[in-house]
Amino acid sequence: MGVTPKPRTPAVHRAVTVLDAVAHNVASTPAALATALAMAKSSIGDLTEAMEIENLLRRDPNGTLRLGMRLAAMTGGTPDDPTQLEHSLRILGQIADLDGHTVSFVQVAGTQALCVDVRMGQHPLPLTPRPGQARPITDSAGAMAVLRAASPDDARDLIERYASHQGATHENITEAMAMVAATEPDSSGIVRLTDAHGIVQLGTPLGPERNLAAVVHLSDRLADSAMLRRGATALAELADKLGRRYGSSDGGTSA
Amino acid sequence: MKPSERRHRVPALSRATRVLDALAAADRPCSLAQLSSALGAPKTSVLGVCQALTEERLIIRGMDGTYAPGPRLFELASVARTHSQPLRKVGFTYPQHEAFFLAERAQLQVESTERGIEIDIRCADRSIATQIDDILGFIANGVDLILVEPVMSEGLEDVLSKARAAQITVVAVGSSTSGADAVVSTDNAKAGALAAVLLARVLGRQGTVAVVDGIAITANADRISGFLGAMAEHPGISTLIGARGALNEDSGQVAAQEILASGTEVDGIFAANDQIALGIATVLTERGKPVPIVSVDGAARAIEQIRAGGLIVGTAAQDPRRLAMVALELGSALRSGSGRIQRAVFLPPRIVDRTNVEDYQTWE
Numbered sequence: 001m002g003v004t005p006k007p008r009t010p011a012v013h014r015a016v017t018v019l020d021a022v023a024h025n026v027a028s029t030p031a032a033l034a035t036a037l038a039m040a041k042s043s044i045g046d047l048t049e050a051m052e053i054e055n056l057l058r059r060d061p062n063g064t065l066r067l068g069m070r071l072a073a074m075t076g077g078t079p080d081d082p083t084q085l086e087h088s089l090r091i092l093g094q095i096a097d098l099d100g101h102t103v104s105f106v107q108v109a110g111t112q113a114l115c116v117d118v119r120m121g122q123h124p125l126p127l128t129p130r131p132g133q134a135r136p137i138t139d140s141a142g143a144m145a146v147l148r149a150a151s152p153d154d155a156r157d158l159i160e161r162y163a164s165h166q167g168a169t170h171e172n173i174t175e176a177m178a179m180v181a182a183t184e185p186d187s188s189g190i191v192r193l194t195d196a197h198g199i200v201q202l203g204t205p206l207g208p209e210r211n212l213a214a215v216v217h218l219s220d221r222l223a224d225s226a227m228l229r230r231g232a233t234a235l236a237e238l239a240d241k242l243g244r245r246y247g248s249s250d251g252g253t254s255a
Numbered sequence: 256m257k258p259s260e261r262r263h264r265v266p267a268l269s270r271a272t273r274v275l276d277a278l279a280a281a282d283r284p285c286s287l288a289q290l291s292s293a294l295g296a297p298k299t300s301v302l303g304v305c306q307a308l309t310e311e312r313l314i315i316r317g318m319d320g321t322y323a324p325g326p327r328l329f330e331l332a333s334v335a336r337t338h339s340q341p342l343r344k345v346g347f348t349y350p351q352h353e354a355f356f357l358a359e360r361a362q363l364q365v366e367s368t369e370r371g372i373e374i375d376i377r378c379a380d381r382s383i384a385t386q387i388d389d390i391l392g393f394i395a396n397g398v399d400l401i402l403v404e405p406v407m408s409e410g411l412e413d414v415l416s417k418a419r420a421a422q423i424t425v426v427a428v429g430s431s432t433s434g435a436d437a438v439v440s441t442d443n444a445k446a447g448a449l450a451a452v453l454l455a456r457v458l459g460r461q462g463t464v465a466v467v468d469g470i471a472i473t474a475n476a477d478r479i480s481g482f483l484g485a486m487a488e489h490p491g492i493s494t495l496i497g498a499r500g501a502l503n504e505d506s507g508q509v510a511a512q513e514i515l516a517s518g519t520e521v522d523g524i525f526a527a528n529d530q531i532a533l534g535i536a537t538v539l540t541e542r543g544k545p546v547p548i549v550s551v552d553g554a555a556r557a558i559e560q561i562r563a564g565g566l567i568v569g570t571a572a573q574d575p576r577r578l579a580m581v582a583l584e585l586g587s588a589l590r591s592g593s594g595r596i597q598r599a600v601f602l603p604p605r606i607v608d609r610t611n612v613e614d615y616q617t618w619e
Contacts, residue, residue, distance in 0.1 A: 008303040009267045009307040011265045012268065016313065023330075050263035050268050054263070054272045060371060067331060070276075072332050075328060087422075090422060091422070093436075094422075094424070094589075132327060134326075164317070164319040165284040165317030167319075
């Protein structure tokens with residue numbers, strides 16, 4: 001019978017357990033964490049103090065523990081250090097035509113589109129996008145919009161950066177590039193596609209660095225021509241507002 | 256973001272965080288050697304941290320042995336982003352020092368203290384120009400959210416467009432105003448309709464009713480519209496649009512005098528708010544005219560009259576404290592862009608008359 005080896009860095013595992021508990025509102029004070037996670041109060045006290053120092057946790061004025069801004073900064077910034085994603089989420093709240101619809105933010109990571117964050121909508125989708133979810137770039141309007149907005153050399157570089165990590169072959173890359181070349185964005189740089197789950201996606205590149213896209217996900221029941229027009233206009237507005245914020249006259253949508 | 260200068264007793268956590276920082280900063284996957292070099296730590300030490308982070312899915316190990324940010328990091332970062340969007344500064348401007356607005360103000364002070372929000376509260380003294388200055392002050396002060404109980408429903412468009420340009424969310428409270436991102440108000444049409452149903456019953460569905468409007472805000476327009484719509488179902492009652500009042504009893508007294516001076520005998524009166532109703536009641540009582548009055552608000556002095564059998568026979572009660580609370584929540588949701596956001600929230604009014612006045616708790 002095998003013996004499970006002891007982890008070499010138990011503090012890391014305990015810290016992740018604490019992050020999960022705070023993220024999912026299982027407990028939000030050191031005392032409640034100690035009870036919920038069956039850990040000694042002194043251990044939890046040392047750990048949460050260290051996590052606060054590392055800015056992985058922070059305290060509200062009323063003492064409630066929250067996830068710290070360093071986590072947000074690792075994947076898109078914080079209100080104190082604004083970045084495209086942070087601004088995009090704020091601007092999104094001002095665009096009425098996107099109310100109620102699921103909007104995801106994606107980056108190209110090799111041959112995969114990586115979902116960085118999601119604003120959930122009210123309409124059920126056959127596949128709900130989630131932060132951290134990866135899908136083939138050819139199944140993502142956001143990834144295709146990013147790649148179409150880039151020059152062919154830059155697009156290839158974005159894909160090749162992850163090639164050996166993902167085990168992508170030369171054929172995989174060539175095939176992906178051919179799909180990119182065959183994709184026709186509209187005049188505002190918006191790409192429309194129907195993904196493998198039957199969801200209609202509208203994607204637009206955002207911001208000056210261009211490896212970020214916003215994607216509206218519409219179930220086929222909602223994707224009539226009027227809604228698609230409104231969604232495209234709203235996405236163009238989002239890209240334009242963000243582009244103006246970063247001083248890009250084209251709103252960050254053209255190559 | 257630089258780690259804090261403060262030291263702690265969990266060095267493995269520090270190393271793990273620096274690995275995550277390094278991977279997040281790189282625009283491509285990193286090898287163990289690259290991470291070791293970036294951290295200035297031995298490979299064996301970094302390897303142990305990377306194995307733990309990989310087991311927890313905070314990072315992923317690729318087919319070539321390189322590392323990249325993992326799905327759980329994005330999940331936690333998304334939650335952190337939501338947690339890190341608290342309102343820090345809120346501005347609230349209201350028309351005048353009147354009990355209803357003071358109740359909204361009091362609730363916002365309670366909420367802001369509880370949530371650790373800095374709040375800048377200004378009174379417009381019934382002047383649209385002052386309210387515009389209030390809002391310009393909020394913009395200059397860098398607030399995250401502006402709550403505006405408007406002096407008038409029109410006239411704030413330009414200054415609110417400046418707020419939008421500064422990426423400040425604006426929520427109208429109590430009444431709509433052009434240029435706001437959202438509105439939270441009482442269902443004022445329903446309030447007017449509830450008052451009409453009560454007055455029609457009191458009058459036995461016969462007679463002449465005068466209507467006294469309030470200041471030029473959508474809340475009053477909705478109340479009048481709701482009242483007239485419900486009264487139209489009673490052909491035995493004719494309605495007259497009488498004078499216009501404001502947000503004080505004096506204006507109600509003036510309105511009552513105008514109605515009396517017109518020579519028309521009225522059997523009942525609908526006033527757009529309790530302040531006007533109280534002023535009307537004062538004049539009619541003095542003149543010995545027992546005309547029943549209905550209104551909107553649920554203010555304490557109107558409730559006293561209902562309880563004591565005065566001329567005010569009913570009021571469609573609002574809840575200013577709840578209006579303020581919902582406006583703060585809606586503003587917070589709009590600002591963070593989270594979930595589906597209902598941009599017009601109408602809270603239900605409740606009619607208070609002699610049959611249920613003892614059960615009613617006023618908001619004052």
